[in-house]
Amino acid sequence: MKSHAGSMLRFASPLKAWSQRFTLALLIGASVALMLLDRADSIIIERTRAAVVDAISPILDVLSRPVSGAAEILENVGELANLREENARLREDRARLLQWQSVARELDAQNQALRELLNLVPDPRARFISARVIGNTAGPFVRSALVTAGYRDGARKGQAVMTGEGFAGRVSEVGRRSARILLLTDINSRIPVLVERTRERAVLAGDNTNSPHLLYLPPNSGTTPGDRIVTSGHGGIFPPGLPVGVVSSAGEDGVSVQPFVDWSRVEYVRLVDYELPGILLSPSGHRPD
Amino acid sequence: MKSSLWHHLDLVARTLWPFTLTVLLLILGIVPLQIPHLAPVSPGFALISVYYWALHRPTILPAPAVFLVGVLNDFFGDAPVGVGVLVLLIVYGIIVSQRRNFLGAPFALVWLGFAAVAAGAAFAAWVISSLLFGTVVDPRPAIFDCLLTVGLYPAVAHLFARAQRGLSRRD
Numbered sequence: 525m526k527s528h529a530g531s532m533l534r535f536a537s538p539l540k541a542w543s544q545r546f547t548l549a550l551l552i553g554a555s556v557a558l559m560l561l562d563r564a565d566s567i568i569i570e571r572t573r574a575a576v577v578d579a580i581s582p583i584l585d586v587l588s589r590p591v592s593g594a595a596e597i598l599e600n601v602g603e604l605a606n607l608r609e610e611n612a613r614l615r616e617d618r619a620r621l622l623q624w625q626s627v628a629r630e631l632d633a634q635n636q637a638l639r640e641l642l643n644l645v646p647d648p649r650a651r652f653i654s655a656r657v658i659g660n661t662a663g664p665f666v667r668s669a670l671v672t673a674g675y676r677d678g679a680r681k682g683q684a685v686m687t688g689e690g691f692a693g694r695v696s697e698v699g700r701r702s703a704r705i706l707l708l709t710d711i712n713s714r715i716p717v718l719v720e721r722t723r724e725r726a727v728l729a730g731d732n733t734n735s736p737h738l739l740y741l742p743p744n745s746g747t748t749p750g751d752r753i754v755t756s757g758h759g760g761i762f763p764p765g766l767p768v769g770v771v772s773s774a775g776e777d778g779v780s781v782q783p784f785v786d787w788s789r790v791e792y793v794r795l796v797d798y799e800l801p802g803i804l805l806s807p808s809g810h811r812p813d
Numbered sequence: 814m815k816s817s818l819w820h821h822l823d824l825v826a827r828t829l830w831p832f833t834l835t836v837l838l839l840i841l842g843i844v845p846l847q848i849p850h851l852a853p854v855s856p857g858f859a860l861i862s863v864y865y866w867a868l869h870r871p872t873i874l875p876a877p878a879v880f881l882v883g884v885l886n887d888f889f890g891d892a893p894v895g896v897g898v899l900v901l902l903i904v905y906g907i908i909v910s911q912r913r914n915f916l917g918a919p920f921a922l923v924w925l926g927f928a929a930v931a932a933g934a935a936f937a938a939w940v941i942s943s944l945l946f947g948t949v950v951d952p953r954p955a956i957f958d959c960l961l962t963v964g965l966y967p968a969v970a971h972l973f974a975r976a977q978r979g980l981s982r983r984d
Binding site for chain 1: 840841843844845846855875876877879880883884885888889890891892893894895896898899902903905906909935938939942945946948950951954955957958
């Protein structure tokens with residue numbers, strides 16, 4: 525009986541090994557098929573991905589709370605250490621900003637008056653949706669994040685994403701209660717921008733490093749380090765004038781930009797729902813989504 | 814009859830346990846840590862799990878489970894779907910076929926083997942991503958991720974070893 529079982533085992537184990545190898549080959553084929561499907565028709569993959577991420581977003585929401593609490597405590601300790609210096613710096617800042625405030629008030633009044641004289645079409649209104657960051661990417665070749673606002677909260681694909689410091693990226697995927705943001709540093713990110721001082725148009729292209737670079741800048745542009753970069757509003761998706769960053773270096777090998785947003789310490793973001801009537805209206809009069 | 818149902822449930826729970834643990838680690842891996850300069854870094858928990866279970870108990874994390882772990886990992890990470898899956902399956906295949914050589918090997922050797930696998934996987938992911946994006950992507954984040962993953966291996970392997978001991982005790 526024992527020897528019989530042994531011979532069965534001798535017979536069965538190559539068969540088992542063979543079937544395991546066959547399964548593995550089949551699955552490798554399936555993963556290649558997934559890759560091709562992702563390239564050819566990303567809608568199915570995108571929907572599935574959004575649904576899966578949506579399903580885990582409540583877990584992420586809970587998990588990210590204590591982490592941000594701990595980060596806050598650490599930051600508080602760090603702030604206590606240089607309270608005195610910070611106070612002095614803030615006093616200086618305040619004095620300077622008060623001057624700026626009066627200048628801004630004056631310019632605002634002037635601007636208002638001139639607009640009335642010219643009968644200028646007012647810029648469309650932007651609506652903000654605030655959301656918490658609940659996830660970062662899990663891969664070395666992407667720069668994206670997950671937030672708690674989804675379709676039911678008004679998040680739509682393509683919306684600009686802001687933090688208190690400036691422009692952070694755009695919404696790339698929307699689930700029912702969560703959305704994914706493509707950060708402006710991601711290699712797939714292309715943002716139409718303006719050099720604020722020279723009013724030259726360019727495209728800000730991410731390259732997975734912390735300093736994206738400007739594409740399509742005119743060859744003899746006078747862009748110098750320190751110039752502010754803002755969104756241009758071309759394409760009608762983002763409002764114009766959102767602060768993006770400053771030029772950190774400009775030379776033969778291109779112009780790179782230091783974004784205002786330091787992504788490692790962002791907890792909340794605002795999605796900008798920018799209504800541009802006319803251009804994006806479908807024939808039936810409804811906004812296509 | 815009732816006991817056989819419970820036995821069945823127990824068996825299912827047992828087979829799902831390593832998979833569940835891995836998925837939990839994947840979710841933990843994308844929680845934003847808000848540590849300056851560390852934001853873009855993410856450890857490869859999926860790779861650790863596949864290497865560990867392929868080496869110690871391949872029957873408990875079969876190839877279809879590896880496939881599912883890979884798909885979830887790509888979904889969570891916004892990576893091109895399929896790339897990570899392919900890399901994980903290849904690693905799984907290689908380790909399962911080589912596991913006899915590692916039986917009874919000291920932990921340092923197992924760790925060294927993992928370092929080699931992680932380096933290979935990072936290199937493969939870098940090549941495939943460069944091909945998909947049509948440009949040479951910056952390899953530095955991949956190198957940093959790889960080092961972090963190798964550094965985390967002993968801790969995660971310890972966790973898995975405890976899970977595995979828990980399983981065999983109930984055998």
